[in-house]
Amino acid sequence: xxxxxxxxxxxxxxxxxxxxxxxxxxxxxxxxxxxxxxxxxxxxxxxxxxxxxxxxxxxxxxxxxxxxxxxxxxxxxxxxxxxxxxxxxxxxxxxxxxxxxxxxxxxxxxxxxxxxxxxxxxxxxxxxxxxxxxxxxxxxxxxxxxxxxxxxxxxxxxxxxxxxxxxxxxxxxxxxxxxxxxxxxxxxxxxxxxxxxxxxxxxxxxxxxxxxxxxxxxxxxxxxxxxxxxxxxxxxxxxxxxxxxxxxxxxxxxxxxxxxxxxxxxxxxxxxxxxxxxxxxxxxxxxxxxxxxxxxxxxxxxxxxxxxxxxxxxxxxxxxxxxxxxxxxxxxxxxxxxxxxxxxxxxxxxxxxxxxxxxxxxxxxxxxxxxxxxxxxxxxxxxxxxxxxxxxxxxxxxxx
Amino acid sequence: xxxxxxxxxxxxxxxxxxxxxxxxxxxxxxxxxxxxxxxxxxxxxxxxxxxxxxxxxxxxxxxxxxxxxxxxxxxxxxxxxxxxxxxxxxxxxxxxxxxxxxxxxxxxxxxxxxxxxxxxxxxxxxxxxxxxxxxxxxxxxxxxxxxxxxxxxxxxxxxxxxxxxxxxxxxxxxxxxxxxxxxxxxxxxxxxxxxxxxxxxxxxxxxxxxxxxxxxxxxxxxxxxxxxxxxxxxxxxxxxxxxxxxxxxxxxxxxxxxxxxxxxxxxxxxxxxxxxxxxxxxxxxxxxxxxxxxxxxxxxxxxxxxxxxxxx
Numbered sequence: 001x002x003x004x005x006x007x008x009x010x011x012x013x014x015x016x017x018x019x020x021x022x023x024x025x026x027x028x029x030x031x032x033x034x035x036x037x038x039x040x041x042x043x044x045x046x047x048x049x050x051x052x053x054x055x056x057x058x059x060x061x062x063x064x065x066x067x068x069x070x071x072x073x074x075x076x077x078x079x080x081x082x083x084x085x086x087x088x089x090x091x092x093x094x095x096x097x098x099x100x101x102x103x104x105x106x107x108x109x110x111x112x113x114x115x116x117x118x119x120x121x122x123x124x125x126x127x128x129x130x131x132x133x134x135x136x137x138x139x140x141x142x143x144x145x146x147x148x149x150x151x152x153x154x155x156x157x158x159x160x161x162x163x164x165x166x167x168x169x170x171x172x173x174x175x176x177x178x179x180x181x182x183x184x185x186x187x188x189x190x191x192x193x194x195x196x197x198x199x200x201x202x203x204x205x206x207x208x209x210x211x212x213x214x215x216x217x218x219x220x221x222x223x224x225x226x227x228x229x230x231x232x233x234x235x236x237x238x239x240x241x242x243x244x245x246x247x248x249x250x251x252x253x254x255x256x257x258x259x260x261x262x263x264x265x266x267x268x269x270x271x272x273x274x275x276x277x278x279x280x281x282x283x284x285x286x287x288x289x290x291x292x293x294x295x296x297x298x299x300x301x302x303x304x305x306x307x308x309x310x311x312x313x314x315x316x317x318x319x320x321x322x323x324x325x326x327x328x329x330x331x332x333x334x335x336x337x338x339x340x341x342x343x344x345x346x347x348x349x350x351x352x353x354x355x356x357x358x359x360x361x362x363x364x365x366x367x368x369x370x371x372x373x374x375x376x377x378x379x380x381x382x383x384x385x386x387x388x389x390x391x392x393x394x395x396x397x398x399x400x
Numbered sequence: 401x402x403x404x405x406x407x408x409x410x411x412x413x414x415x416x417x418x419x420x421x422x423x424x425x426x427x428x429x430x431x432x433x434x435x436x437x438x439x440x441x442x443x444x445x446x447x448x449x450x451x452x453x454x455x456x457x458x459x460x461x462x463x464x465x466x467x468x469x470x471x472x473x474x475x476x477x478x479x480x481x482x483x484x485x486x487x488x489x490x491x492x493x494x495x496x497x498x499x500x501x502x503x504x505x506x507x508x509x510x511x512x513x514x515x516x517x518x519x520x521x522x523x524x525x526x527x528x529x530x531x532x533x534x535x536x537x538x539x540x541x542x543x544x545x546x547x548x549x550x551x552x553x554x555x556x557x558x559x560x561x562x563x564x565x566x567x568x569x570x571x572x573x574x575x576x577x578x579x580x581x582x583x584x585x586x587x588x589x590x591x592x593x594x595x596x597x598x599x600x601x602x603x604x605x606x607x608x609x610x611x612x613x614x615x616x617x618x619x620x621x622x623x624x625x626x627x628x629x630x631x632x633x634x635x636x637x638x639x640x641x642x643x644x645x646x647x648x649x650x651x652x653x654x655x656x657x658x659x660x661x662x663x664x665x666x667x668x669x670x671x672x673x674x675x676x677x678x679x680x681x682x683x684x685x686x687x688x689x690x691x692x693x694x695x696x697x698x699x700x701x702x703x704x705x706x707x708x709x710x711x712x
Contacts, residue, residue, distance in 0.1 A: 384500045391617075
């Protein structure tokens, strides 16, 4: 344990909320909160990102190609992906059923709004979170008996079970889904204030911004707590973690429930934004897959990566729709590029020490290297095709 | 008595559906058992098989616009089966190409990337179908109209479409063939040995590379064959791959990951139960397989037959 850790351990009990500057290795750092020490450059970066995030409605009003609705939806799916990332990054569990929590949240909001005439947005959101959490507890309890592929397939199956229920029950609107606000007379309220239609979308957006910033901060705290470290240990080696004395099952279940909470919040917000919830759009297994791929696309080794991945993936699908008939293939190609070109995801690749960074720096040293890369890619592709041909000949004619 | 007859008909329907599901799930399960890859694009291979069979048989059936008499109908039936085999054979090079170009660099990397990759392939294959056959479902009913003219089989007071009986028969042949292949032939045993212990198999001189390619090609073949066999009763559409894929997941989880016998039993359970559900309480159709799966896993956490290898 280094001196630094000792210092922070001693400081554990003390509380100081005043930002202060410290010096480490000759560079100046700012202590934003307990344990969060950032360089001024990073703070500037985060503030710029936050400003961009807040300014989205204004940017969207400038250009017709960027739609606030699309970005908003991306942010919400991304929030669910941030939750999923707890499992993926720390406990190394691949959940393939996170649409279950997203959909549960969305449907809770929809049922309360349309069947029980609840108008308070905060109440709807709280209920969505609560029910999402309960659902995560149940599904987690049942599927965390397994690890690896079994776990993935089990979560997938539970997700599909919920999808089937939502499809089959006329109470839940069947495949048409449910409206989140019944009729025009029944306006949504925030703190008892009725919101008119034109204010509504802006208010919901800023509510989302608030929720997302809060959620990211909480996630940061969770990840950098002893609990988060224990999850890392579990992800590296379960048996070892058990021996060290970590209550593995309880911790993993807690992580699962936390990730479910994020799904529930995101789903509830989604219900408020879209004002109509369909099983296909919220609970289908492809949505689960997308949430997983958002996390990977954005970079599952990072905190904000999944959020970025969510925005990018949803944006890609929506913009692709305008620009080609084959928008699915466009997403597919991006995923292939992700696997072969930048496996650490968008945000992960921008960090120092990644392959992409290295490639960019070689490129700026010597732009002619592009030709080399192209021939390299072509040769390996050609070799692979040749191998396929050889194998085909072998299958038909046998080994000679 | 009517109830009993109904019950028998729906059970037979379920068995027929179960064989189709087994054809899909068997490919998925052997790929999973040996390559350790969960192939999300498997459902799309099924869809491609159906589309290819549509084109192949559409080309052939022009000569048989109105099959008449026993000989004509029998030829029509045989030709439709042959078209299915041809369509499945076309899937083999596709499978080889996918394995050699895309999957091979990923062995040994984090399994998450295999999911991303196969999902990307799923999307690309889906749009390839869209590019070649158009966005609307292709109607298979017209070119397979001869099949409806084949008089329904009658036995012990039941009438049942002959083509469905043919599917059951073909499925049974494939099941027996697969078990024979994996239990009795040298190649099958080599594949099983690779599934049990990859390193050991390499040490005694098995080329695991070739085994992987072969297994993936087999999986693609059976997925395509299933698509071609299911085509005459339905349409080929862009979304047709999703449902069988998810049901195959259920089946292989019920049976035990990578277990061929488990896949067979699971396919029968899922097929029959979902047809019973359609008959008795249609809303339960989608939910029933998942409910069964959850129940079985609570009782037997590793599926009915555990993992594959030691026994086929």
